Amino acid sequence: MTEALAPPPGSHRGVWEAVGVTTQADIFESHRPRLFGLAYRMLGSAEEAEDTVQDAFLRWSAADREDVERPGAWLAKVVTNLCLTRLTSARARREVYPGPWLPEPVVTSDGTLGPLESAEQRDAVSFALLVLLERLTPAERAVYVLREAFAYGHREIAEVLDLGEANCRQLYRRAVRRLAADDTRFQAEPERLAWLLESFLAAARDGDLAGLEKLLATDVTWWGDGGGKVSSARRPIEGREKVLRFLAGGFRGFLAHVGLTVEEVNGAAALVARDGDRVVGVVAIEVRDGLVARLRSVVNPDKLAFVERQLGRC
Template identity: 75%
Template sequence: MTTAAADEFEAHRARLFGLAYRMLGSAAEAEDTVQDAYLRFSGADRAGIEHPAAWLAKTVTRLCLNRLTSARARREQYVGAWLPEPVITSDGTLGPVESAEQRDAVSLAMLVLLERLTPTERAVYVLREAFAYGHREIAEALDLSEANCRQLYRRAERRLAVEQGRFEASPQRREELVTSFLSAARDGDLAGLEKLLAADVTWWSDGGGKVTAARRPIEGREKVVRFLVGAFQGFAAGMTFTVAEINGAPGLLAWAGDTLASAVAFECRDGEVTDVRAVLNPDKLDFVRRQLGRG
C-alpha cells in the first residue's frame, strides 16, 4: 500500500472502529475487524474504489456480519451474564458523546439491547442511527433493496422498544450519583444506598467464568443493597476506585493495586440508579487498560 493510501485509511480508522464496536459489542473484535479491512484495502485495486469511505464502511459492515454469526454461538455458551466490552469515551474513541442521544447510542445498555436483533437488523439500525446513513446508502452497503432496509429498520425499532429519557440528567448530576453511590457502599450506609437505588434496580456481573462473579442478575433494591454491603466488606474492601466516563456516562473503575479489576457502568433515571453493569472478565478489560496506558 502506498503512503497516500495508508494515510487515507488512517483518516477513516476511528470511524470504522466506532462502526465495528457498535456492531460487535467487543473492542477487541472491532480492532481485528478494522485490521482485516486495512488488509483488504491494501490489496484492492485502487482504481476500482471510487468512494473509499463508502467502500470501507461496506467492507467493515460485512466483516462484522460474518463475525456476528459465530459470536452468537459463542455467547450461548458464555458463563454467566454476557456484557459488552467497556470503552473509555472521554478521549473520543467512539466519536463525540455530547448529546443525550449520542451517550445513549454507545451505552452498555443499548449494546445489550442490540443483541436482540439479527445481524442484518443490527447493521441497518447502527448505520441509520449512529452514522445517519440513508436507506439507499444502507441498501448499497448490504446489497439489499431499499424497501427491505426500511422494513428491517422498522422491525429493529419494534424489537428494541427503546425507552426514552435514559440520560435526562446532566453529566454532572450523574457523576454526583456515582460518587454518592461509591461513598455509601464503602461506608456500608444502607439508608444512603436505598435512597440512591430505584426499587427495581438490577445488578449484572460479567465474570465470564474467569473470576468470581454473580452468574445471574441481582434484582430489587433490597437484594442489591445486601450484595453491595457484602462485596465492600469482602473482596472489594482493599480496592481503590476512580470515576471515569464509560460508554458515554460516568462510571467506576475498580483497582486492586495496579490491576484493573472491574469497570462499572450505571444507568440512571429520575435521579435514581436503575441498572448497574459490572464487567469483571479480565479479557474484556484489556482495551480499557490500554486506553489508560496500563496494558
C-alpha cells in the first residue's frame, strides 16, 4: 500500500504556516500529485484525471479555509466524488467505444503516479488491473482504490463516500472477490520483461516469425485501442497463429516508419513508438511462464497526448 492522502499533523492555518505552506494554492499544490494519482486510478484516463484535479482546485479556491480542518481529507473527498460523477458518464461512453477500450498510458519512472517500489504497487497501476477495475461499480472502485492504493481505513472511506462503514466493508469485499475471480493477470521479473520486449522488437522488425513464435504463448491475445481514429483490430486477436499473422502484416509495416524505445509505463517496461516527436503508440505486454501472454496496444491519439507531454519533458 502507498501513502495515504493526509495533511501534516494538525489542522488550521498555523500548522501549515509552520511548514512553509501559506497560501491556498500552496496547500493544494502540496497535494496535487496524490490527487492526480487518485483520479487516474479511479478513471483510467490521465486527461480526465487532470481535469478532475483542476475542478477540485476551483472548489478549493472557493472554500472557506477556516472551515477545512484537514485539507488532505477534504480534497480527497472532493476528487473522489468528482470521479464518481465522471465514471457514470464514462461507463456509458465505453459501452459504445469502437473496439477494445484500454487505459491512457502514463510514464511512471518520473513518479507521476507516486512511488512504485514493490511488485504490488506496480501491479496496482498496470493496464491489466485498470481494465479489470472497469468491471466494478463506481462505488466499488472508489472503495478499492482508497483502501488498496492509499491505505485508507474503512471509517475514513465511509467519511469520503458518505456511506456507512459496514457498507464500505461490504463493497470492498465484493470488489476483491470480483477482481480475484479473474486469473489472467500475470507478473514477470523486470529483467525478464525487458529481455522479452527487446527480443520481441528485434524479431518483429526483422520479420523473424520463427523467433516471434518462440516468444509467444499458445493462447496469446492482442488488444488494440485505436478509438475509431486510427486503424486497429476492432476485436481481440486470439491465439499464437493469428497474432503472428497480424505481426507479419500491418504491425511490421508500422514498425518500419517509427522509432521505438523501451520506457516504464504504468509500472512496467513497455514499447513506445514515436514518429519524430509525436508518440503514435504504446505496447504493454504481460508475461506468463516466461512467454508473452498478453499484448495491449494503445494507438488512439487522444490517449497518447499525456504520455507525449511527459516524454517531451525528459
